Amino acid sequence: MPADRFQHVDTWVFDLDNTLYHPSVRLFDQIDRKMTDFVMRTTGADRTESDRLRHRYWREYGTTLAGLMAHHGVDPVPYLVEVHDIDFSVLEPDPALKVALGRLKGRRIVYTNGSAPYARRVIAARGLEGLFDAVYGVEDADYHPKPQAEAFARVFAKDGLAPDRAAMFEDDQRNLRIPHALGMRTVLVTPQVETHAHVHHHTDDLAGFLVRLTG
Secondary structure (H helix, E strand, C coil): CHHHHHCHHHHCEEEECCCCCCHHHHHHHHHHHHHHHHHHHCCCCHHHHHHHHHHHHHHHCCCCCHHHHHHHCCCCHHHHHHCCCCCCCCCCHHHHHHHHHCCCCEEEEEEECHHHHHHHHHHHHHCCCCCCCCECHHHHHHCCCCCCHHHHHHHHHHHCCHHHEEEEECHHHHHHHHHHHCEEEEEEEEECCCCCCCCCCCCCCCCHHHHHCCC
16 A cells, blocks of 8 residues: 555545444444434334435435435434434444554544534544544535535635645545545545545555554
8 A cells, every 4th residue: 555645645534434433333323223213203204215215315415414404494403413312332442543543644634424513422432532633514514415515615615624635534435526536535444345436545444554654
């Protein structure tokens, strides 16, 4: 893995769910269930149809919330509070990841389609507090979700980062298209091997990948 391809990077952007923790812990399963419950109450559909609709909105809009806002006028604030009210005990501190992140030179930020308060709870549960210079949630993009170009434009403008000096780590390849187009170095973090023109690197071990970057 060519570490010299990251020598220019001074801002490291990390997605949260299934990126800063391994998907095998299945934390997001809890959120999926709560989102389906919310869709059921909002639409009156049964669980099967609500689950289908939840996934359809995620696929078409980037998040279930964006679809609910577009089609049902849902207020995002109580929605985000409700669906992120979950049990974080399945997460454990990750000393290896903490060390690897701490060795990165430059700014480290988290940017998630979840809420910033939720992200901070995940970060704390993983023992990664104090490592990130900023944490951005979907509210910081005025509820425009990744992979929409508008979402990245708003968050990156707020942060002031220069895309041509930044790298982005994501578990969803869709969310790397715009960063790639902006000139960012892109890393797909997922157990499944995927090949996409907008993905520069792939890893299923974030801590190990970062260690190889920093020597």
